[in-house]
Amino acid sequence: MTDSAPIAAALASLPDARRIAPPRVSADGVASVILDVTGLDAAARDALEAEVRGRLATVPGICEVRLVQTAEKAERRLIAIASGKGGVGKSTLSANLAIALRRLGHRTGLVDADIYGPSQPRLMAADGERATAHDKQLLPIMTRYGVPMLSMGQLVAPEKALAWRGSMASGAFGQLVEGRWEHVDTLVVDLPPGTGDVQLSMIQKHRPAGAVIVSTPQDLALIDAARAIDLFNTAGVPVIGIVENMAGYVCPHCGEASDPFGQGGAEAEAARLGIPFLGRVPLDIAIRRASDAGEPPAAGDDKAAAPFLAIAQKVAKSLGK
Numbered sequence: 422m423t424d425s426a427p428i429a430a431a432l433a434s435l436p437d438a439r440r441i442a443p444p445r446v447s448a449d450g451v452a453s454v455i456l457d458v459t460g461l462d463a464a465a466r467d468a469l470e471a472e473v474r475g476r477l478a479t480v481p482g483i484c485e486v487r488l489v490q491t492a493e494k495a496e497r498r499l500i501a502i503a504s505g506k507g508g509v510g511k512s513t514l515s516a517n518l519a520i521a522l523r524r525l526g527h528r529t530g531l532v533d534a535d536i537y538g539p540s541q542p543r544l545m546a547a548d549g550e551r552a553t554a555h556d557k558q559l560l561p562i563m564t565r566y567g568v569p570m571l572s573m574g575q576l577v578a579p580e581k582a583l584a585w586r587g588s589m590a591s592g593a594f595g596q597l598v599e600g601r602w603e604h605v606d607t608l609v610v611d612l613p614p615g616t617g618d619v620q621l622s623m624i625q626k627h628r629p630a631g632a633v634i635v636s637t638p639q640d641l642a643l644i645d646a647a648r649a650i651d652l653f654n655t656a657g658v659p660v661i662g663i664v665e666n667m668a669g670y671v672c673p674h675c676g677e678a679s680d681p682f683g684q685g686g687a688e689a690e691a692a693r694l695g696i697p698f699l700g701r702v703p704l705d706i707a708i709r710r711a712s713d714a715g716e717p718p719a720a721g722d723d724k725a726a727a728p729f730l731a732i733a734q735k736v737a738k739s740l741g742k
């Protein structure tokens with residue numbers, strides 16, 4: 422080992438000098454430097470590394486620089502959004518819940534794991550944006566709502582995903598969850614409907630902190646929802662509660678209230694199963710229009726945002742800060 426003082430001096434004036442562990446130099450002029458890049462995005466990491474390398478290139482006697490980047494592994498909790506059957510509003514709830522949790526101060530990211538119908542890019546106004554990778558790790562795209570996102574739709578065309586076998590779907594799910602989420606502490610996961618490979622892989626390898634079940638009020642949807650609840654119960658994943666979607670339609674023209682899918686079924690089912698009822702989202706043409714336009718209601722301040730913010734508060738309370 423030789424004198425490391427000259428390289429320490431060369432690095433001391435860097436604005437990020439506190440991120441650099443005391444460097445070491447071997448007798449044959451190899452400098453070993455460890456950079457703590459916790460919390461830096463990919464561009465900032467690369468810039469810091471280039472700066473360190475640039476400075477060391479000017480130190481006499483250094484013939485090689487071995488540089489290692491380390492980062493503290495962030496504790497990240499997953500909230501699984503599940504339903505027994507498709508089309509009940511799982512993706513709509515996932516997008517709005519992620520935005521509402523962010524508005525409540527949680528550093529929230531969104532994973533669109535619905536291989537067969539990834540809809541988050543459209544819901545979050547990020548259609549056509551491709552996720553890139555760095556060091557084999559996917560880099561989430563930042564949506565205009567301040568919620569970073571990774572979607573199966575950014576990895577593979579839907580018609581190809583249809584042919585995926587279970588292990589491929591599970592592998593792709595792992596890539597999404599293990600993306601470079603940086604500061605994110607809460608990942609909202611929009612699951613495919615049902616109780617298939619992605620759900621099982623998630624439970625085994627990326628255990629969620631809790632699951633939210635979405636159902637419409639009618640019996641058939643509730644029977645399927647109960648099946649999803651059963652899966653999480655069996656696996657010991659806490660069920661945070663049930664959300665009833667598409668309940669209580671108010672005609673935008675005459676104001677008359679009707680219940681095309683019934684109302685209160687999910688609340689009654691929650692009571693029967695002894696799990697919390699998290700709230701009701703009305704069947705509202707404004708929600709459908711806003712979703713199609715990539716403007717999730719939870720990002721706004723009109724009354725369509727209210728149910729999502731209320732549900733997010735209950736979810737956050739259930740998980741603790």
Ligand SMILES: Nc1ncnc2c1ncn2[C@@H]1O[C@H](COP(=O)(O)OP(=O)(O)OP(=O)(O)O)[C@@H](O)[C@H]1O
Pocket residue numbers: 504506507508509510511512513514535538540613614666667668702703704705706708709710712713
């Ligand atoms: N509360 C609501 N009011 C009006 N339209 C809604 C509501 N919730 C969802 N929708 C609409 O219903 C359709 C299905 O919703 P969404 O895609 O969220 O369901 P999903 O359960 O994720 O479906 P899939 O299983 O196909 O992924 C979408 O067009 C969506 O905009």
